[in-house]
Amino acid sequence: MNFSRIKNFFHHLFIPKEENNFRSKLLHFDFLTYYLLIALFFTFLFKKTPLYNILGYATDITIQKLYELTNYERQKYNLPPLNYNEKLSAAAYQKALDMFNKNYWAHFGPNGETPWRFILNSGYQYEYAGENLAKNFLFSQNVVSAWMNSPTHRENILRKEYTDIGLAVVNGSLNGEPTTLVVQMFGKPQENVFALNPIKTQPVIAKEEKNLKPNNIQSNKPQILAKNEKQKKISINSFLFNFNLGFILLLIITLILDFYFANKMGVLNLRFTGKNLAHLIFLGFIMISLFIISRGSII
């Protein structure tokens, strides 16, 4: 009895029949209105409440994860793991703050600030040094994958001379947009800090640098995540990504079932509804775009 009721309920939701006016209930206007209200609710929830500030903006990008993934990539090539260095991390953090304060997205600042200036200012005397930058990624894995897919960044990660690594994940506003910056700095300390004329290498400079217009910085207080900080925070980005993906898949499945059964019943051309094929094409592109926007840019 109960099973039959559940079955009928799902039939009503997914399969067109006389009771739902030959259109899957999940595609009816009342349901579309609910979806729209839920989407609006989420939009205002994350906009109007300080939830993002409390829980952290880039909740899925952590220094711990980036550190582990970088060393994992090195281990694949039989390279020794990099040691986490507090001074390099402080330099990475200062570099990110500088980018927010001066509103630029590049290895070199608008006034000619070099990446190694931050390293030296942190008290790290280097023999070799390098820098990788990333912004607006949703997940740590995507950041490291993007770096590994770029020859120059990959070279930095897999450079055998480096022994230390510093990382910073900082949130703020760049060019008026909420931005999450990831700064990765590599180094090898000078063996003899009193040595004259040390050999110093320059950080990686990507081919496509974009200098943004200065000023108009919003005073979003940036934050840094400590290396050993456990991820206690709720992973909002992960939740939103999976929610969106699940919703798109639900709509796709419903549209396919609706189309299949309506076609089978011969009522497809009798209904006054939108074209399922068009909706499916649209949803397909939107689903691809979801994966694209979860990846940011690197230099």
Next chain:
Amino acid sequence: MIKFFKKEFRKHLFDYLLLLTAGIFFILSLNLFQGERFLEFIILLAFVSFYIVWGTYHHLAIDKFHFKIVLEYIMIGFILLFLLKIIILP
């Protein structure tokens, strides 16, 4: 079902090719401006708007125009616009 999709596609070849072309441009533009959140949102908004216009045009062209149909395109478009906006521009 695939057969029917193919039939539908061939029947309105120009309309569906137009939608597919717009979709490909949408994906290429997103790839080009990856990480630029405001531009990503503008590109998404443009694609959603195009989709609504496409739906209206297509149903006018096949003489099956009704306000409810346009509303369906508007609602599906805006639901996804708002959902993706949370990720692009929180």
